[in-house]
Amino acid sequence: MSTVIDQAKAARAAAIRLATVSEDVRNQALEAMADGIAAASERLIEANRADVADAEKLKEAGELAPELVKRLILNDKKLEGVIASIRSVIALPDPVGHTLDATEISPGLELYKVSVPIGVLGIVFESRPDVVAQVASLCVKSGNAVLMKGGREATRTNRALARVIVQSAARVDGVPEGWLHLLETREEVSEILKLDQYVDLLIPRGGNAFVQHVMNNTNIPVLGHADGVCHVYVDADASAPMAVGVAFDAKTQYVAVCNAMETLLVHEAIADTFLRAAAEPFQEAGVTLRLDERSARILADYPLAEPAEESDWSAEYLDTKLAVKVVDSLQEAIEHINTFGSHHTDSIVTDNDDAARAFLAGVDSASVMHNASTRFADGFRYGLGAEIGIGTGRIHSRGPVGLEGLVIYKYIVKGAGHTVASHTDGGGKVEYTHKPLDRTL
């Protein structure tokens, strides 16, 4: 059995070849993957049955949450979804080979900035086995090799899926060997973190602690977010009914996700009206409110109330729980968000355009919103076509990241024997022109 370092080296070699593969061949490989999964559906479902049986035992022993077992199941319907998702990736525009810029350096010397794959990605995710196919298809589409690891509970399913994907893609002429490697143990993931020579970008998709662990233990750039502490700020000039609608959606539409609201900030001028109006739907939805002193006074009768502590301002509940704070000003809200938030997604509700402008400019988050629910911060909803992850860093890509986050560029210079010595800054006579060129490579 090959070691992780061998797999990483093979992925690096494959990446260099994959970077030169045409869009047509990459799309053919995706077609082959979709067809291969369809043809192998019985085998895949059988492998999954074994994983699910083990997981059921763990569930009965109280060692695995029921939702995780449910998410693990791969049946005909889910496989149809997997296949449809691969086909939708085929339909996406090619992120590779675009001329982003073209400049004449001097007569006859041309510079092109062209989008290329990043190289080798390391992607680690939790138990949902359909992610194997999703990640594989985004990597093929963008010309990147990948080392991936799924959840332990899905080992047999992931292995069967990866095998079908690799074998199907290999049937297409021009697809290099070794572009996908499935890792199976935590030790292998720890190994990857050290391989900055071979792995260009890590994408950990999972819990807070895991993502933080990855970020703290590698020199490889990481695309991800440890926390999703999102805010809705209800401004003095908000329409109270609109604010209730947005806040309710941001908190309750789906609580277990990173773009759900965790802290609600309310301007003191509207606190009374707004909080009383919001209490009814929140109570119906069973939302526990962690209230600061001022909001506690207003919502003295709220049955699911608890006093907020300092730690609530940076808590990611991922649950029907919400921290609430009354603020004196827009500026206080912005500062609270920049101090306690996670730079993920934050929204202001207001009819005042100046307040909105100040919030959108002053809040230092990947997504900032005006009169909209934080739940919209998502690759599909943003129209990116696919989402590889959500990043809260400030380099390369930020917020929901689609295929464009899996490419970088290279500079291509074409001359006719040009030398610096012949140019003015090298002591020669040729002048730099730096004219934009209206052409692609």
Add this chain to the structure above:
Amino acid sequence: MSTVIDQAKAARAAAIRLATVSEDVRNQALEAMADGIAAASERLIEANRADVADAEKLKEAGELAPELVKRLILNDKKLEGVIASIRSVIALPDPVGHTLDATEISPGLELYKVSVPIGVLGIVFESRPDVVAQVASLCVKSGNAVLMKGGREATRTNRALARVIVQSAARVDGVPEGWLHLLETREEVSEILKLDQYVDLLIPRGGNAFVQHVMNNTNIPVLGHADGVCHVYVDADASAPMAVGVAFDAKTQYVAVCNAMETLLVHEAIADTFLRAAAEPFQEAGVTLRLDERSARILADYPLAEPAEESDWSAEYLDTKLAVKVVDSLQEAIEHINTFGSHHTDSIVTDNDDAARAFLAGVDSASVMHNASTRFADGFRYGLGAEIGIGTGRIHSRGPVGLEGLVIYKYIVKGAGHTVASHTDGGGKVEYTHKPLDRTL
């Protein structure tokens, strides 16, 4: 005296404010900096004289190279250059506030992707004091706060320059306090490396060992290059005179820089003709050739010949020294470059377009060139207007990096109370439209 962590916190606070400062105010701050330096020239030159006097003593004691003393000197003429360089930054297009993309998510719900400053940069460079002004001006232009450290030999000059810059910029209304901090010790640099909570991007400009040290000791993303092992490959179908011209320029035009050629690869079919033609100019320029067996046989009479060892293929000489290897094929050349090179800049000389295409696609470097000297890989020569550094990573920016490497984007969503629950994927009726919008924010 404030600690590094206080300075980093102050820089983070300043960055959030600086991100909202208009282009007009940022350009006024640059004007004020240029004027301030002009007005303070006597004081600056005096501070510099003290640094230079100390450096002369170190030189006499053999502890500092004569070139370093020369580079340290700040006189009227150099200050004019500094001032002109700040004014040229004013003239550059604003990298901030561009709408990169605009999409209608659904009726009345709009998504804008807008360029914004990265935040807080950590920039460490060697003794040239004019870099203080250059870095400060690029940071102001791009709206980034900065923690910077220059060379120890220039301590007094850097301190005087930084003070003038900060005081001048502060005279402009709207420029926040604390956007520039000058660090003075290595211990402070070590401190910065740990402050990933406050510093968003590190740009180490210096020797190989230092850059590698930074990359290995921080969780903060690093823009830089440890090595510049650049290649020229002379293909079988090259014009020998053109190849001699390109190779000579790439090696000798300026040897002490990262984009100078360090290894010359020659196809065996042209090796005899090309190497004999190249020998004369290389000999005149005093270039020592580290020859592999085959090239040594051809250049048996070359007076400055030495046998190449395995370590030569990854050596960055930064000197009049060149490794030479004869290869059997274009493919061998590409593989050699991808294996031993530093992914910086590599050039093919050939009249064969297929060979050029294969090389440009297959060589995995930030800049790849056809019939041009590697020495062109430079921000000024590429027409970027300014260069903050050269990167060999594969994330965010690559190759020579100008102002566009100092920005990222944020997503801004504008709605009218939109909720996910009202949309199709939330159980409602509103359909996503994902129509491109022809407008800026």
